[in-house]
């Protein structure tokens with residue numbers, strides 16, 4: 788009986804480690820090549836620099852949009868990504884181009900979570916209407932939309948593996 792129990796235990800261990808491997812495999816293959824998976828989204832980090840509008844067009848061409856930061860976890864992740872690509876500033880999908888002072892994400896949602904850097908947004912003289920993240924400031928800033936810099940795209944994934 789003891790050996791039968793051991794055998795069952797052995798089978799169960801094989802099953803659960805195989806299952807974990809499968810989950811990890813799935814998570815790493817949900818996103819297209821060159822994209823990173825995090826919390827049911829795929830992220831693309833640009834190596835080029837473009838204006839905010841051109842950056843957004845690039846994302847849309849990839850079936851995505853500029854990154855929308857919905858939580859502290861995603862903000863921290865965004866900062867990690869930008870320091871990973873060694874960008875000092877990256878465009879995010881945030882703008883007040885439509886109505887001055889009314890900041891909106893590109894999916895139309897308002898800012899339930901916000902992480903502006905100290906003293907921002909300040910709409911510096913001339914008008915800053917596009918949102919960016921600066922890792923060294925640990926927060927968001929409004930900037931002139933024509934400024935050329937790197938960006939991060941985000942697209943939602945249909946699959947959300949449990950436990951990853």
Ligand SMILES: [Ca+2]
Nearest residue numbers: 855856857941
């Ligand atoms: Ca998001």
Ligand SMILES: [Ca+2]
Nearest residue numbers: 883910915916
């Ligand atoms: Ca503005």
Ligand SMILES: [Ca+2]
Nearest residue numbers: 909928929930
């Ligand atoms: Ca500013």
